[in-house]
Amino acid sequence: MLQLIELTKEYGSTRAVENLSLKVGEGEIFGFLGPNGAGKSTTIHCLLDFVRPTSGRTEVMGMDCRRQGRQIRRRIGYLSGDVALYEDMTGDEVLDYCGRLSGGVDPAFQRRLTERFEIDPAVKLKGCSKGMRQKIGLIQAFMHDPELLILDEPTSGLDPRMQQAFTDLILEEKKRGKTIFMSSHILSEVEKTCDRVGLIRRGRLVLVKEVGELKKSRRKVVEAIFSGEVPIEELTAVAVDDLEQPESSRVRFHYQGDLQALLAVLSRYPLENLHVRDASLEEVFADYYEGREGL
């Protein structure tokens, strides 16, 4: 559905994207992650032929994004990271206008989207909140029912209920076979919706993984409170990582291994409390975001 082939984009001396290669298949929800300034929007702009690669190329639905940009844009739904709308129009007017530009939309589908995102269709966009503009941007991306959606930070500015409405919409569209490529900083949303994620840092793709695989391989976060001293030596012997001891009787660490082996050590000492959980995707990605290599 979408392919980046050795894509490089330089702005003067800034190398925004460097030798990026990636394929996204039909029906896949792909999360494109990375710190601010990593090159996500630049990649998306190359896919839409808003900017041209310095070298390499991009393809959408087997078409070359430079040569067939117009045909591609007609067939996809796109949400810009910086939604700009006609200020003198109402929400309804903008959506009707976009609908006509894209060759007509199903009015019932458009109405369901405006209801879902709780849009007041009669209010002029001038003076509308950031969240309201974002919701109108989202509706215009989805309403002509495109097979591929490219969304740049889709939940930026949305409150938690509207973030949930977006997550529900993505999961429904996925069931209908849509392909979605979206950049995001919200890892809990990515965890709920995406099949695969790619992480870009300083223009380079440093990780591409199935979300399911990431979840399986994540470490446990353990916190234990003892009624006496913490058995530090015994714990380090079972290969715990990032051990912290905020109080003399309390210890926190990461663990990846056989839980029975850890419990066998802990149970030999007077435990007052024990809390074990899976690391969140935020914690899994923290090392990548901060540039600590070797994971």
Ligand SMILES: Nc1ncnc2c1ncn2[C@@H]1O[C@H](COP(=O)(O)OP(=O)(O)OP(=O)(O)O)[C@@H](O)[C@H]1O
């Ligand atoms: N039009 C431009 N002219 C010059 N430099 C640019 C331009 N657009 C982006 N850049 C630079 O390219 C790099 C990548 O920017 P980009 O906007 O693609 O990052 P991003 O991952 O989308 O960031 P964010 O999460 O903050 O939106 C940054 O160093 C940015 O300053």
